[in-house]
Amino acid sequence: MCQNFAEHILPDLIRKDAWDAIEKHKANNDEVVVVSASAENWIEQWCIRHQLKFIGTQLELKNDLLTGNITGLNCNGN
Numbered sequence: 001m002c003q004n005f006a007e008h009i010l011p012d013l014i015r016k017d018a019w020d021a022i023e024k025h026k027a028n029n030d031e032v033v034v035v036s037a038s039a040e041n042w043i044e045q046w047c048i049r050h051q052l053k054f055i056g057t058q059l060e061l062k063n064d065l066l067t068g069n070i071t072g073l074n075c076n077g078n
Helices: 002-013 016-027 040-049
Strands: 033-039 053-062 065-071
Touching: 002 040, 033 040, 040 053
Parallel strands: 033 053
Antiparallel strands: 053 065
C-alpha cells in the first residue's frame, strides 16, 4: 500500500515550487531532508527513490502489526 502511494499518489501532492527547490539544492550538493508529519511509511519509498533523507512520524508496530499508536512524538512541528 505504501509503495503504491509513493509511486502513484505522492508525486501529485508535491508542489512544483517545492520540487524545484529540492532539485536546486541537490544540484548544489546540499543535504536535503524531507520533514513530514505523515507517517514515515508513506514517504520512505519516495524519498529513497529521489535520494532524500527523511524524518516523519513513526508508527508503532507490535508483532509486525500496526497498533494505531505512534512511537515517540508526532513530527508536526509542535
